[in-house]
Amino acid sequence: MRTAYTADQIRAAEHALMARLPEGTLMQRAAAGLAAVCATALGRVYGSRVALLVGGGDNGGDALYAGALLARRGARVEAVLAGSRTHERGLEAYLLAGGRVAGVMAVERADLVVDGLVGIGATGALREPYAELARAANAAPALTVAVDVPSGVDASSGRVAGAAVEAQITVTMGAPKTGLLVDPGAARAGAVELVDIGLGPYLPAPDVTALTGADVADLLPRPATESDKYRRGVVGIAAGSDLYTGAAVLAVGGALRAGAGMVRHVGQHAPVAQVRSHWPEAVVTELERPSIDGVGRVQAWVLGPGLGTGAWAHEVAASVLASDVPVLVDADALTLVSRDRSLLRRTAPVLVTPHAGELSRLIGAGRAEIEAGRLEHARAAAAELGVTVLLKGSTTVVAEADRPVRVNATGTSWLATGGTGDVLAGVSGALLAQGLDCYDAASCAAHLHGLAGRIAADGAPLNAADVAAAIPEAIRRVHDEG
Numbered sequence: 001m002r003t004a005y006t007a008d009q010i011r012a013a014e015h016a017l018m019a020r021l022p023e024g025t026l027m028q029r030a031a032a033g034l035a036a037v038c039a040t041a042l043g044r045v046y047g048s049r050v051a052l053l054v055g056g057g058d059n060g061g062d063a064l065y066a067g068a069l070l071a072r073r074g075a076r077v078e079a080v081l082a083g084s085r086t087h088e089r090g091l092e093a094y095l096l097a098g099g100r101v102a103g104v105m106a107v108e109r110a111d112l113v114v115d116g117l118v119g120i121g122a123t124g125a126l127r128e129p130y131a132e133l134a135r136a137a138n139a140a141p142a143l144t145v146a147v148d149v150p151s152g153v154d155a156s157s158g159r160v161a162g163a164a165v166e167a168q169i170t171v172t173m174g175a176p177k178t179g180l181l182v183d184p185g186a187a188r189a190g191a192v193e194l195v196d197i198g199l200g201p202y203l204p205a206p207d208v209t210a211l212t213g214a215d216v217a218d219l220l221p222r223p224a225t226e227s228d229k230y231r232r233g234v235v236g237i238a239a240g241s242d243l244y245t246g247a248a249v250l251a252v253g254g255a256l257r258a259g260a261g262m263v264r265h266v267g268q269h270a271p272v273a274q275v276r277s278h279w280p281e282a283v284v285t286e287l288e289r290p291s292i293d294g295v296g297r298v299q300a301w302v303l304g305p306g307l308g309t310g311a312w313a314h315e316v317a318a319s320v321l322a323s324d325v326p327v328l329v330d331a332d333a334l335t336l337v338s339r340d341r342s343l344l345r346r347t348a349p350v351l352v353t354p355h356a357g358e359l360s361r362l363i364g365a366g367r368a369e370i371e372a373g374r375l376e377h378a379r380a381a382a383a384e385l386g387v388t389v390l391l392k393g394s395t396t397v398v399a400e401a402d403r404p405v406r407v408n409a410t411g412t413s414w415l416a417t418g419g420t421g422d423v424l425a426g427v428s429g430a431l432l433a434q435g436l437d438c439y440d441a442a443s444c445a446a447h448l449h450g451l452a453g454r455i456a457a458d459g460a461p462l463n464a465a466d467v468a469a470a471i472p473e474a475i476r477r478v479h480d481e482g
């Protein structure tokens with residue numbers, strides 16, 4: 001399990017650790033780790049050109065001490081001092097080692113830029129001249145290594161309010177920060193390298209977590225000798241309408257590939273015919289009236305892909321949500337429940353799987369605001385609706401009351417194409433039917449779906465059906481990792 005922490009959590013742990021150590025020890029450890037990563041990135045330190053962007057706080061101190069170590073190894077290091085004050089001892093050590101102070105031009109001639117403008121002590125958008133220096137680093141040809149977090153990225157949320165450094169590597173101190181795992185911040189961080197400064201024993205429960213492949217392998221059910229199709233879990237899929245037929249085919253495909261014992265599809269004439277011809281394995285029921293009465297027992301429902309938003313769809317949704325098994329609410333069913341919240345009044349678990357636009361309809365926040373603050377909005381929605389929320393997008397976020405948010409970054413932007421969300425709904429539904437709770441089903445499905453997207457894309461466009469077809473390979477890979 002990967003774990004990440006807010007700035008406040010890190011600061012509290014640092015204080016506890018610092019109290020037991022001679023002054024300056026932590027910064028020395030941080031700087032040594034930072035210098036080592038810079039040296040590896042440079043390949044040859046002697047004769048290389050390094051520019052340090054130095055802010056007024058301890059983040060700048062880290063950069064100066066690391067700069068001193070690189071200067072002692074023969075690098076030509078130039079520091080651009082951005083703050084009205086500078087870490088005094090760090091600057092002394094740096095100058096003593098042969099480092100120089102320079103203007104912004106140093107950035108343009110550097111092989112490597114070290115972003116020590118701000119770390120966990122930053123508040124709000126970068127002010128000038130910090131913002132200008134961040135833009136200069138982004139425009140320069142050099143490799144950029146961020147200290148702790150890319151400056152301009154909020155360490156606790158991943159928000160980016162203005163200019164922000166786009167790093168190729170982020171050297172994070174003590175423990176990863178939440179903002180390094182959640183977009184838009186995560187996209188600015190590049191590869192994240194952790195420097196162990198001894199914080200481990202002082203860290204609280206994490207703010208967010210991310211499942212590794214091995215974690216997913218542990219959680220995934222495997223059929224046993226005594227398994228049969230009913231015991232493995234039957235998933236019901238209420239999807240498709242005479243207008244939208246493809247969504248049902250894709251959701252059923254996702255569920256079949258993710259290990260459901262059986263997939264039962266219910267819908268109108270056209271989607272039922274499509275599902276029947278694509279998936280002879282599925283059991284289909286053409287609904288004569290908008291109700292699931294008498295279609296047979298399932299262990300979980302997927303409700304919504306392509307269902308439509310009219311009166312007929314509303315009746316189907318009410319009928320599915322009146323059942324006593326977990327229900328995944330996706331796509332058109334999200335529109336239905338945002339119009340009629342009373343549909344969510346039930347005791348069995350609910351998993352909602354919106355993208356930012358759908359979440360915007362559900363909780364009334366603007367779409368752009370949700371994209372900018374994915375964590376806080378997913379958390380707020382889970383609390384307000386009393387459900388598990390899987391918020392889709394470049395980083396997928398799974399939120400449930402009283403549990404750390406799980407984030408997933410296995411995906412690829414090639415997944416941004418029509419129908420991949422329907423596949424995700426099917427995969428998640430199959431995991432629910434196999435007995436995973438909403439939190440685990442959603443986070444395992446997001447992991448597998450992202451990985452399947454990578455396998456299917458392999459650097460070129462994919463279509464949604466390819467993603468479903470790659471789910472078994474994704475499952476094999478997580479088992480290999482486990």
Ligand SMILES: NC(=O)C1=CN([C@@H]2O[C@H](COP(=O)(O)OP(=O)(O)OC[C@H]3O[C@@H](n4cnc5c(N)ncnc54)[C@H](OP(=O)(O)O)[C@@H]3O)[C@@H](O)[C@H]2O)[C@@H](O)CC1
Nearest residue numbers: 026030056057058059118119120121122123125126127148
């Ligand atoms: N503590 C430890 O043991 C260890 C700490 N470590 C390191 O310390 C870092 C935290 O250091 P920190 O607390 O000094 O804060 P930091 O991130 O440098 O920012 C403060 C400075 O930024 C400025 N500033 C703020 N907002 C701004 C804005 N929007 N735009 C522009 N400027 C802004 C602010 O200016 P002021 O408001 O004072 O004018 C002040 O000068 C941490 O990330 C890690 O790298 C490691 O060495 C491990 C051991």
Ligand SMILES: Nc1ncnc2c1ncn2[C@@H]1O[C@H](COP(=O)(O)OP(=O)(O)O)[C@@H](O)[C@H]1O
Nearest residue numbers: 392393394411412413415416418419420421422
């Ligand atoms: N930029 C991106 N990077 C990674 N994954 C993405 C990106 N954009 C979309 N996705 C993923 O693709 C899927 C799209 O789902 P959705 O928006 O519901 O599309 P549709 O309704 O067409 O099926 C989600 O799993 C989402 O997380």
Ligand SMILES: [K+]
Nearest residue numbers: 118147149151
């Ligand atoms: K930084």
